[in-house]
Amino acid sequence: MTQGASVIDGKAFAEDLRARIAVAAAQFEVHAGRKAGLAVVLVGEDPASQVYVRSKGKQTVECGMNSFEHKLDENTDEGALLDLVERLNADPAVDGILVQLPLPAHINEQEVISAISPDKDVDGFHIINSGRLSVGLPGFVPCTPLGCLMLLKDKLGSLCGLDAVVIGRSNIVGKPMAALLLAESCTVTIAHSRTKDLPDVVRRADIIVAAVGRAEMVKGDWIKPGATVIDVGINRLPPSETSPKGKLVGDVDYASAVQVAGAITPVPGGVGPMTIAVLLRNTLVAAHRNAGVAFDESTL
Numbered sequence: 584m585t586q587g588a589s590v591i592d593g594k595a596f597a598e599d600l601r602a603r604i605a606v607a608a609a610q611f612e613v614h615a616g617r618k619a620g621l622a623v624v625l626v627g628e629d630p631a632s633q634v635y636v637r638s639k640g641k642q643t644v645e646c647g648m649n650s651f652e653h654k655l656d657e658n659t660d661e662g663a664l665l666d667l668v669e670r671l672n673a674d675p676a677v678d679g680i681l682v683q684l685p686l687p688a689h690i691n692e693q694e695v696i697s698a699i700s701p702d703k704d705v706d707g708f709h710i711i712n713s714g715r716l717s718v719g720l721p722g723f724v725p726c727t728p729l730g731c732l733m734l735l736k737d738k739l740g741s742l743c744g745l746d747a748v749v750i751g752r753s754n755i756v757g758k759p760m761a762a763l764l765l766a767e768s769c770t771v772t773i774a775h776s777r778t779k780d781l782p783d784v785v786r787r788a789d790i791i792v793a794a795v796g797r798a799e800m801v802k803g804d805w806i807k808p809g810a811t812v813i814d815v816g817i818n819r820l821p822p823s824e825t826s827p828k829g830k831l832v833g834d835v836d837y838a839s840a841v842q843v844a845g846a847i848t849p850v851p852g853g854v855g856p857m858t859i860a861v862l863l864r865n866t867l868v869a870a871h872r873n874a875g876v877a878f879d880e881s882t883l
């Protein structure tokens with residue numbers, strides 16, 4: 584049996600990134616004569632979403648940026664939401680716009696995302712930004728996959744030539760993650776719910792990114808000894824004796840994986856905190872671009 588994996592501390596990495604963002608945000612304010620600003624739009628009352636919106640707002644302010652929160656009623660119609668997005672697009676105090684997903688079923692998500700100015704699309708969900716990512720042009724990259732890439736490069740240095748398997752093909756995580764790994768010259772496989780012999784596919788990988796949304800699906804005996812495992816999943820198990828609120832687990836069976844992997848992200852405290860830190864990073868990058876203030880984006 585191996586020694587066991589080193590645990591990748593996403594929470595600590597995110598704290599360090601936020602400290603660097605705060606320094607750069609203060610410099611931006613000196614040069615631009617205003618703070619960078621992030622607008623977050625929440626439609627409806629989903630309790631989990633409200634928690635994320637609160638912690639985003641708090642961390643935005645802690646980093647020296649303005650946070651504008653817009654909470655709309657669950658029954659808001661699409662036209663009213665599109666009007667709000669138009670106002671935020673035109674507002675010079677707003678550098679980044681995030682419309683919290685999922686939206687209520689009566690609203691067409693793609694219409695709303697397409698209405699956000701690509702220059703303020705700090706989530707990187709607009710098709711202009713996914714197109715830019717896929718052809719290698721500068722734009723905005725979705726926060727979760729960019730956060731995963733930062734952790735991987737911090738742990739491994741160059742990723743050139745490594746075998747990477749991304750499990751999951753969502754527009755938000757799987758597809759952009761694969762594009763980023765390809766740009767780092769990995770050999771990339773995108774696996775998903777219909778992949779045949781998934782354990783064998785995963786066993787080839789030096790890098791595994793699990794983003795399927797199925798609790799503890801990836802088992803230790805699927806993992807090549809020494810591989811680096813990035814767990815994007817956040818699943819709440821049913822309440823039990825020991826965890827009355829339901830334990831938070833990833834898409835990886837941590838107990839077995841930690842025995843075999845070389846390095847692994849925990850849940851919580853891994854990818855989740857990185858997502859918010861990268862959102863703030865993207866907002867500050869947007870602010871410099873939109874205000875025409877020079878900035879070396881590679882420092883964040």
Ligand SMILES: Nc1nc(=O)c2c([nH]1)NC[C@@H]1CN(c3ccc(C(=O)N[C@@H](CCC(=O)O)C(=O)O)cc3)C=[N+]21
Nearest residue numbers: 635681682683684685706851852853854855856858859
């Ligand atoms: N337009 C849009 N952009 C998003 O980025 C977006 C969204 N909509 N909708 C909801 C999801 C979810 N999300 C999370 C961010 C951070 C944590 C996070 O920091 N989690 C902590 C703690 C979680 C807990 O304790 O509940 C952790 O993993 O350690 C989780 C989830 C961003 N999302």
